[in-house]
Amino acid sequence: MSGRDAIVLAGIGETRVGKLPGLSSVELQAEAVIRAVKDAGLALHDVDGLLNLGPYVQPSSMFATTLAEYLGVKPTYCATIDVGGTVTGMTMIQNAIWAIESGQCEVAVCTFGENALTGRAVGVQGLKMDNLLGGEEWEEPFGVQGMVIPYALLAQAWRDEHGTGDADFGAVATVTRAHALLNDNAQMTKTMTQEDYLASRMIATPLRLFDCSLVSDGAGAVVLMRADRARKLGARQVAVRAVAQKTTHNSAAALPDIADLGMAEAGARAFEAAGMGPEDMDMLALHDAFTISVLITLEALGFARPGEAGALARSGDLSLGGRWPLNTHGGLLSQAHIGGMLHIVEAVRQLSGDAGKRQVEGARRALVSGNGGVFSVCGAMILEAA
């Protein structure tokens, strides 16, 4: 795609994040959509494509039409998409592009957000999802529920395979925290040193509290349209050069070896489709539900050799001013966990050059990664300033 018919990301919206009592998931998504549409220089009645994911904290049917009614828009293309992690966001974007290309709509908004922190039913721990990963029969009887234990198994395997240790995990946590401190809209506001990381309590070996992402209320949204319309509006213009995904399994009971996870294939196909490689990227927005997610992703995508992602984080190359600044907004680890929607919002913000004090100088290309479940579905998306 290029020229006047190319489709671009032209607007971004982000609500406050953290503890937002009294706000429902549909209200949060509506706010993010309104902000994104305004950012693109349009009005709500211009929106004829609407894609979202319903709240995991309160499973709902037909959540895209729920949001459409709430906003008062009457789309000609409406869909709820649930893939997993940031893969959901990039799959929404891919579907939006297809819908615009095929004439189903002209202005598509993709959004996710929920009140995961304050919206839980009283007495409910974790998300109110049945069969989270095929869990009741093959996981829960053996004490496996939620996402920490599956990622702990991956983290232990990675350490055993490469002889790596705490310092690698702490490097990801501290780099991300330093970036969150440059973001006024971040849940975590205190500096974190390697000593702070090591002092955080063990949850499920080898993962500590600071290896785990946050639980958050909030929402994010992006607007897509044809580049010529964005240009006339004076809106942002960030092109989607490639999206690729790979699913290998679902439950932790079917967890493959790290070498067999789908991230390497998704990344290789995205780079091939874009005609680019890791060396062409200016910044990284990697799904970081846990520190180990980042370490495995960096290696699978070719930014570090196997076992050396921690060294890359310690080298300063993933910090602002380094070669590949990582999660400049603070990520799921230190900004907020909005399913990775804010990774995409941040990448578009950076490539538009208005990230303020955390701007990556000269940023033109970003790699966004996602994984849902326990690397069950993996995705890679390459964005470029148009």
Place this chain on the structure above:
Amino acid sequence: MNDQADLWAPMPHPTGFSATFWDHADKGELALPKCEACDALHYPPRRFCPECGGDALTWTAMSGRATVVSHSTVLTSFHGQDWVGQLPYVVVLVDLDEGPRMLSRLVGSDTIARGDRVHVTFAEVQGRRLPYFTPEGAA
């Protein structure tokens, strides 16, 4: 370390098909579905072979011997109060000698490492017997 007498677990809710796995477990047998068409074994049990889609499956006894792929010592309950009495407990991911990978709990020891040899052991929990793993050489 949990003594087997202290084990607690939420009971599985089998389907009509997977109930056979748990019925075998109640008899102290680890049995997995084997595809008559392509000979593939699989876990977790499904009505259709994930290698070829075949629906002619024979429940086949496993040796119960396995090698540890990964492990985690769980120090926090993710299940509300239910699991607090089980903490700390060890989750293990193991490869059966016959091939399939299984997720379970380690019993009879609180230390384990990748590559360690383990074998299945069935412990009674609330009237059912569940398949756990224990290090080779342990009781």
